[in-house]
Amino acid sequence: MRHENYNDGVLPMEAIAALMKSGGLKGADATRLQPASLDLTLGARAWRVRASFLPSRLRTVAARLDDGLAMQQMDLGAGAVFERGCVYLVELNERLALPEHVKGAANPKSSTGRIDVFVRLVTDYGAAFDEIPAGYDGPLYAEISPRTFSILARRGSSLNQLRLKAGSCRLDDEALEALHASAPLVDGPANISGGLGLSVSLAGDDGMIGWRARRHSALIDVDKVGALDPNEYFEPIAPPKTGFIILDPDEFYILASKEALAVPPDYAAEMTPISPGLGEFRVHYAGFFDPGFGWSEQGVNGSRGVLEVRSHDAPFVLEDGQLVARLVYEKMAARPARLYGGDLKSNYQGQGLKLSKHFR
Numbered sequence: 001m002r003h004e005n006y007n008d009g010v011l012p013m014e015a016i017a018a019l020m021k022s023g024g025l026k027g028a029d030a031t032r033l034q035p036a037s038l039d040l041t042l043g044a045r046a047w048r049v050r051a052s053f054l055p056s057r058l059r060t061v062a063a064r065l066d067d068g069l070a071m072q073q074m075d076l077g078a079g080a081v082f083e084r085g086c087v088y089l090v091e092l093n094e095r096l097a098l099p100e101h102v103k104g105a106a107n108p109k110s111s112t113g114r115i116d117v118f119v120r121l122v123t124d125y126g127a128a129f130d131e132i133p134a135g136y137d138g139p140l141y142a143e144i145s146p147r148t149f150s151i152l153a154r155r156g157s158s159l160n161q162l163r164l165k166a167g168s169c170r171l172d173d174e175a176l177e178a179l180h181a182s183a184p185l186v187d188g189p190a191n192i193s194g195g196l197g198l199s200v201s202l203a204g205d206d207g208m209i210g211w212r213a214r215r216h217s218a219l220i221d222v223d224k225v226g227a228l229d230p231n232e233y234f235e236p237i238a239p240p241k242t243g244f245i246i247l248d249p250d251e252f253y254i255l256a257s258k259e260a261l262a263v264p265p266d267y268a269a270e271m272t273p274i275s276p277g278l279g280e281f282r283v284h285y286a287g288f289f290d291p292g293f294g295w296s297e298q299g300v301n302g303s304r305g306v307l308e309v310r311s312h313d314a315p316f317v318l319e320d321g322q323l324v325a326r327l328v329y330e331k332m333a334a335r336p337a338r339l340y341g342g343d344l345k346s347n348y349q350g351q352g353l354k355l356s357k358h359f360r
C-alpha cells in the first residue's frame with residue numbers, strides 16, 4: 001500500500017526524519033538516526049522500581065509509578081549507577097504522535113545486549129514490552145535491568161532503538177527463498193523455515209570460540225568507547241574438544257554464528273528466539289540488523305551474527321552447529337540513503353566474535 005510519502009515497510013532514516021519535522025516524533029536527536037532506526041536517549045528522570053511491570057491497557061506508566069512501584073527517583077543529569085540485579089524505569093527524551101498507519105518496535109542496541117543489560121521499551125497503556133501500537137500518542141520509557149555488570153549512564157545515553165513500520169513488512173519463507181536466490185543472505189546453504197536459521201559456531205582455529213562474563217567486574221560507562229580491557233570482564237572460551245559446551249544458567253556468554261550473513265539494502269532483519277521446544281536457552285537480547293549489515297555489491301562480506309546467550313533454568317548442552325536463532329527479514333518502505341557500514345560510523349560491520357564497542 002502507498003502512504004503519503006512511502007510504501008508499506010520499515011521506515012528508512014529519511015522517513016523518520018520527516019516524522020521529526022512533522023511532529024510525529026518529538027525530542028529526537030537527528031544525529032542518532034541509523035539506516036532503519038532511531039537510537040533512543042535517556043531523559044533526566046529515572047526511578048528505581050520494585051519490579052518490572054507493564055502499565056496494562058487502562059493505566060499510564062506515571063500512574064503505576066505513583067501506585068507504590070517507584071522506590072526512589074534518580075536524576076540522570078550528572079550520571080547514575082544502575083546496579084546489576086536491580087530494575088529501573090527511565091523517561092526517554094523522545095515522544096511519539098504516530099500517524100494511524102505507523103506502528104513501532106523497539107530493541108536494545110547491540111552494544112547494550114553485548115554487556116547483558118536488559119532494556120525494554122514501555123508505553124502508556126502498553127500491554128507488551130517493545131511494542132508500540134499504530135497511532136500511539138504519548139511518552140516513552142525504558143525499563144533497564146543490568147544482569148551481569150553494573151553500568152554508569154546519564155541523560156542522553158542511548159541503550160535502545162526504535163523502528164517504525166507501515167503496514168505489513170515481513171517476508172514469508174517463499175519470498176525469503178527468492179531473495180536468497182537473487183542476493184545471498186548467508187555464505188552457505190540457507191536454512192529457511194519461519195525465517196533464516198542461524199547456527200552457533202563452537203569450533204575455530206584461532207584459539208577461542210566465545211567469551212564468558214566474569215562476575216563482580218568493575219563498572220561500565222556506557223558512553224565510553226574502546227576503553228575497557230576485555231579480560232577484566234570476560235574470559236575466553238577455547239574450542240571444546242567434545243564439540244559442545246554446557247551453558248550454566250547463571251552465566252552470560254558471547255558466541256558467534258557459523259554463518260556469515262547479509263541484509264541487502266532494501267531489507268531490515270530482526271533476530272528472534274527459536275521455539276523453546278528446541279532448547280532451554282535464550283539467544284536474543286538485541287535483535288535489530290541494519291540494512292547493509294554484512295552486505296557488499298559482491299555478496300556476503302563475512303560478518304557473523306554475534307549471539308548473546310543465556311541458559312534458562314537448568315544447565316544446557318550447546319553443540320557446534322546447533323540451530324540457535326532465526327532472522328526474520330522485513331522489506332524497507334524505501335532504500336535508506338545510507339547503509340550500515342557505508343559512510344556511517346558503524347561498530348560491527350565485518351565482525352567476527354566481537355565484544356561490545358566499550359572494549360579495546
Ligand SMILES: O=c1ccn([C@H]2C[C@H](O)[C@@H](COP(=O)(O)OP(=O)(O)OP(=O)(O)O)O2)c(=O)[nH]1
Nearest residue numbers: 109110111286288289290293305306346347348
Ligand atoms: O544480536 C545482535 C544484534 C545486532 N548485531 C549486528 C547487526 C547490526 O546491524 C549491528 C549493529 O547493531 P546496533 O545498531 O544495535 O548496534 P549499536 O550498538 O547501535 O552499534 P552501532 O554504533 O555500530 O550502530 O550489530 C549482531 O551481531 N547481533
